[in-house]
Amino acid sequence: MARNEFRKSQGVVPFGVGATVDFENESLMSAGLDVWPSEKAEGAAWLKIMEATQIADGRLARRLSSDLKRKIEFFLSPTEAPELTGFQPQQQPGRVFMPFVRFPNWYFCPRCRILKRIAWNTQSSPNAAELKCSNMGRRVEGKGDPCGSLKISRRPTMSPVRFVVACENGHISDFPWSRWAHQNSDKDCDGGENGSLYLYSTPSAGLAGVVVGCVKCNSNRSMAGAFQKDVLHRIFPSGCPGERPWLGPKGVEECRDKIPQTIQRGASNAYFAKVVSSILIPPYSAQIQQILDRPDIWAEIESLPTVDGSVEPFLRIKAKNLGVDPTLSFKQYESVAPTARWMQKAMSCRRKYVIAMMSTRHMEVLGRQSLSVTISIRREFPSRTIRIGSDNSSRG
Numbered sequence: 581m582a583r584n585e586f587r588k589s590q591g592v593v594p595f596g597v598g599a600t601v602d603f604e605n606e607s608l609m610s611a612g613l614d615v616w617p618s619e620k621a622e623g624a625a626w627l628k629i630m631e632a633t634q635i636a637d638g639r640l641a642r643r644l645s646s647d648l649k650r651k652i653e654f655f656l657s658p659t660e661a662p663e664l665t666g667f668q669p670q671q672q673p674g675r676v677f678m679p680f681v682r683f684p685n686w687y688f689c690p691r692c693r694i695l696k697r698i699a700w701n702t703q704s705s706p707n708a709a710e711l712k713c714s715n716m717g718r719r720v721e722g723k724g725d726p727c728g729s730l731k732i733s734r735r736p737t738m739s740p741v742r743f744v745v746a747c748e749n750g751h752i753s754d755f756p757w758s759r760w761a762h763q764n765s766d767k768d769c770d771g772g773e774n775g776s777l778y779l780y781s782t783p784s785a786g787l788a789g790v791v792v793g794c795v796k797c798n799s800n801r802s803m804a805g806a807f808q809k810d811v812l813h814r815i816f817p818s819g820c821p822g823e824r825p826w827l828g829p830k831g832v833e834e835c836r837d838k839i840p841q842t843i844q845r846g847a848s849n850a851y852f853a854k855v856v857s858s859i860l861i862p863p864y865s866a867q868i869q870q871i872l873d874r875p876d877i878w879a880e881i882e883s884l885p886t887v888d889g890s891v892e893p894f895l896r897i898k899a900k901n902l903g904v905d906p907t908l909s910f911k912q913y914e915s916v917a918p919t920a921r922w923m924q925k926a927m928s929c930r931r932k933y934v935i936a937m938m939s940t941r942h943m944e945v946l947g948r949q950s951l952s953v954t955i956s957i958r959r960e961f962p963s964r965t966i967r968i969g970s971d972n973s974s975r976g
Contacts (some may be wrong), residue, residue, distance in 0.1 A: 587612045591658030591678060596604055596853040598750075598826040600845050606704060606711070607678035607740035607845060611944035612827045615679045616656050631961065632659045640858040684845060687738035688779045689713035692727050693793070694736055695777040695894045700829060715775065717795070720765060741779065742891050743803070746850065747820040751833075753840060761792045761804070765799035793975050806842045813839050 581834055586595060595601050600609050617629050635655040645652045658678055681700050684830070688695050694715045702710045712735040713727035727735050746752040757777055769776075776796040782789045784802070795802030805811055822835035843850055 588658050588660060593853045593855060594851070598752075598824070598852070599851045602846060603682070603704075605737045605739055606682070607684060609826050611679040611681050612831070613656050614825075614827070617659065626867055629659070631854070633657055635860075637858050637860050640856070640860075644856065681825055681828065683752075684740055684744050686741045686754050686757060687711075688741055689715060689736050690739055691724075691725060692717070692734040693778045693780040694727075694775060695779050696775065696846050700825065704833070707732055713738055717775075717829055738744040740845070741847070742844050743806065744845045744850075747835060747838040749820065749822075749835050749838055749842045750825060751822050751840070753821055753825075755806075755842065756812070756815050757792050759795050761801050762797075763814065764798050764801060765797065767797040767799060768795035768798065769794055775950040781935055809841065810839050812842070848862070857925075865971050899919075934952065 586601070595610055597610050600607050611660055611852060617633055619733075633656050635657055637655065641654065653781045673970065682698060682702055684694055684701065685697050685700055687698050692713060692715050694713065696713070696715075696719070698710055699870050702708070704711070714735070716726045716728040741757075743755040744752055745755055752949050757779075761777060777792060777793060779790070782791055786804070787806065788802045788804040790803040791800050792803070816839055819836035820838045820840050824831040824833065824834045842950060
């Protein structure tokens with residue numbers, strides 16, 4: 581089985597939050613940062629994950645908080661995925677898989693052409709029954725055994741449809757297959773959600789040769805004209821449903837002033853990430869940082885009876901003995917102490933911390949843009965440069 585993977589840097593651009601990623605026989609969407617990281621851990625394991633994914637940049641956070649009118653405290657970076665041994669990931673501290681949701685939710689069988697809705701959180705596996713065709717009806721051409729009568733290993737794997745709808749405010753939804761097929765029909769049919777829809781091809785050229793039909797009432801309609809502006813206004817009379825699949829089924833917000841437009845899920849106008857860059861330069865010398873990074877120094881700091889009252893004289897003595905400016909040493913300690921105290925508290929309480937981060941998307945439909953932000957950060961240190969987004973692999 582081919583592994584679902586891409587480079588770590590692609591987790592920001594072009595496969596940032598809300599972007600669809602095509603893997604073999606499936607299409608997934610990068611999940612929102614409220615579910616990063618995907619690994620559920622506690623204590624030391626959780627701190628390793630946080631160390632690998634969390635980035636603190638106060639200047640950038642203040643800038644974006646002002647621009648977006650929302651409080652931003654820190655940022656998250658895609659982490660390296662665990663190495664795989666066969667089909668089992670090795671336990672490696674700080675390495676987790678990136679979380680994805682399934683989008684679009686409509687799939688079709690390449691053999692019998694039936695349309696089937698698959699849940700947004702259906703897991704991927706080589707022989708997942710949910711991703712196999714279970715249609716007991718005959719093929720569209722009227723030949724062969726039904727797919728559902730075959731052994732599970734021989735059943736065709738469902739493929740994602742290539743049409744979705746999106747609005748100028750960045751919302752994206754499944755194409756309304758049932759309502760499109762029955763829009764010009766006067767028949768009262770509820771067959772759109774129970775395995776009665778088929779997506780098949782005819783000899784006609786272009787979109788006119790792509791037809792969605794209902795075998796229950798014999799209604800059908802080609803995809804010709806589906807990409808025209810406001811052609812879906814009869815299907816969405818109240819405007820866009822405001823769906824944000826990367827946040828799950830509950831990530832819906834009100835959006836009544838736009839009519840969704842049909843797009844192809846992998847088209848160039850489906851997703852754009854707006855990248856904001858920041859250079860993070862530590863304000864003090866590397867020698868001071870080395871002092872604060874020493875485990876024995878932190879162990880002595882943690883053993884002090886009162887942190888706020890005892891750290892300054894302690895660091896002044898240590899800095900003086902090592903030939904470093906005592907004043908600068910204490911100032912740098914103050915800049916990192918809040919994080920250190922938080923980590924100490926997390927270790928002692930063994931609590932799960934939920935990361936709430938600003939994650940938005942940028943969608944351009946028919947040349948019209950709306951603002952949103954995906955973050956790319958570069959960290960520069962005196963002795964070396966570390967770019968968030970290396971050539972290491974991240975897997976979904």
